Amino acid sequence: MNDFPLKNNSFETGVSGIREVFNYLKRYRKKTFVLKIEDSLLLNPLFPMLMKDIIHLHDIGINIVIIPGIRTTIEEKLSRANISTRFVNGMRITPAEALPFVKLAAMEVAETIISHLAAGGANGIMGNWIRARAIGVSQGVDYEFTGCIEKIRSDIVSQLLEQNFIPVIYNIGFNSTGKSYNVNSSHITCRLCQDLDVIKLFFIGRDEGIPVANLQCPEGIETHPSGIFSNLDLAQVDYLLKHNRDVLELDYREYLENALEATRAQNGVNRVHIICGTREGSLLQEVFSSMGLGTMIYRNKYAHIRVATCEDVPEILHLMDGYVKKGNLVLRSEAELNEQITDYYIYEVDMSVYGCGALYRQDDETGEIGAISVNPSYKSKGVGRGIMEFLIDLGRKRGLKRLFVLTTQTSDWFYNFGFIQGTPADLPQGRKARYNNERNSRVLLLDL
Numbered sequence: 001m002n003d004f005p006l007k008n009n010s011f012e013t014g015v016s017g018i019r020e021v022f023n024y025l026k027r028y029r030k031k032t033f034v035l036k037i038e039d040s041l042l043l044n045p046l047f048p049m050l051m052k053d054i055i056h057l058h059d060i061g062i063n064i065v066i067i068p069g070i071r072t073t074i075e076e077k078l079s080r081a082n083i084s085t086r087f088v089n090g091m092r093i094t095p096a097e098a099l100p101f102v103k104l105a106a107m108e109v110a111e112t113i114i115s116h117l118a119a120g121g122a123n124g125i126m127g128n129w130i131r132a133r134a135i136g137v138s139q140g141v142d143y144e145f146t147g148c149i150e151k152i153r154s155d156i157v158s159q160l161l162e163q164n165f166i167p168v169i170y171n172i173g174f175n176s177t178g179k180s181y182n183v184n185s186s187h188i189t190c191r192l193c194q195d196l197d198v199i200k201l202f203f204i205g206r207d208e209g210i211p212v213a214n215l216q217c218p219e220g221i222e223t224h225p226s227g228i229f230s231n232l233d234l235a236q237v238d239y240l241l242k243h244n245r246d247v248l249e250l251d252y253r254e255y256l257e258n259a260l261e262a263t264r265a266q267n268g269v270n271r272v273h274i275i276c277g278t279r280e281g282s283l284l285q286e287v288f289s290s291m292g293l294g295t296m297i298y299r300n301k302y303a304h305i306r307v308a309t310c311e312d313v314p315e316i317l318h319l320m321d322g323y324v325k326k327g328n329l330v331l332r333s334e335a336e337l338n339e340q341i342t343d344y345y346i347y348e349v350d351m352s353v354y355g356c357g358a359l360y361r362q363d364d365e366t367g368e369i370g371a372i373s374v375n376p377s378y379k380s381k382g383v384g385r386g387i388m389e390f391l392i393d394l395g396r397k398r399g400l401k402r403l404f405v406l407t408t409q410t411s412d413w414f415y416n417f418g419f420i421q422g423t424p425a426d427l428p429q430g431r432k433a434r435y436n437n438e439r440n441s442r443v444l445l446l447d448l
């Protein structure tokens, strides 16, 4: 199937917007989101709002794990204590005299987050679930009290999620003798995404997403009008990293590298979102609408076509509604759809309905194609073609000799699949009787 974006710039309002939210609610309940939240947001006036939105997600049944980034708070504490540290390969080297300040910063930030959660009636819990060890000396550099992850007790984190807690995982790890290390919180985030069954990872900071400017980009890249990438698949991320070594700012490079890391493992997360925490509602918009605001990196486009079930009926009616009003499609009642539901097929991406179509058997040799509709947000991305090719193939597999379709405004599109113009006289007997002369649809035929 062709490539298509997994979110776009359509904006659904009113009832259709509410339906869209319901659809997402069903999809995300009991699923786990990991949120890495930068401490530079803590003092922003919109931070309490962001925390409230997180609590709303939790209240509707989404499991939430929070990993605070603490870089800003560490910087403040170290500079007040007149201690300077250096970074190698994006990692802070932690001398012994800096470690107590790192611990203090980690606790302080985690506590602030927990108090926001408590204020919203949610139970945050922080704990020591990271087994760490010293990085030691690597390529001649002694990392001192900077550690790497040996193991995360993700079993404990899972249990806490089941008990409705929001685990807040701070970045201090302990070795088997109780010695503590400063562990990079992005590494904790990625590792957790590999260990737990996580469906979305959010990096929430001050960046709107990854800006396109000055970067050498692969073909077919999707961008926002604001100048950031809207969607990237893993091959595109790989390309950006390889071709922009010298121009990619460190923060953006880290986002891309972390996204690769979090998605790559067999159990890795499917979607990584980089969103701006100082923009009101950005988290909710990213979760509940096809119009995300930040950059999304996705592992796979899980696109497939499946037979519809009665549960899909409201979605199919919604999908067809706009086209019925425009006169492209005939109105079908809910009862009619329920009765014929096994003739309908759904083009689905990540459990989201992108389009539908039907193949009704008329007699032993003839089938009717109908109800072909593609969500306007995903038009011209090959979804319609995917459905048609599937239905034509299905007709052949069922041993049909001929397909027909009645259409008012889409004949040119059907010609692409080899249909030719016929007349109502070409229709099978029973269908001829039901031909609506007033609608005056064109009859198109395809020999299989």
Ligand SMILES: CC(C)(COP(=O)(O)OP(=O)(O)OC[C@H]1O[C@@H](n2cnc3c(N)ncnc32)[C@H](O)[C@@H]1OP(=O)(O)O)[C@@H](O)C(=O)NCCC(=O)NCCS
Pocket (backbone or CB within 6 Å): 323, 328, 329, 369, 370, 371, 372, 373, 374, 375, 378, 379, 380, 381, 382, 383, 384, 385, 386, 405, 406, 407, 408, 409, 410, 411, 412, 413
């Ligand atoms: C027609 C429809 C199914 C196409 O779905 P889609 O996923 O956008 O189609 P594809 O991506 O496979 O093909 C897109 C191409 O079809 C063309 N196309 C779309 N609607 C067309 C029409 N009514 N007539 C002719 N060509 C059309 C587009 O211009 C596009 O061309 P391009 O690739 O050169 O840009 C979709 O537009 C739709 O749902 N239309 C309303 C419902 C309808 O008319 N259904 C058929 C009645 S049974």
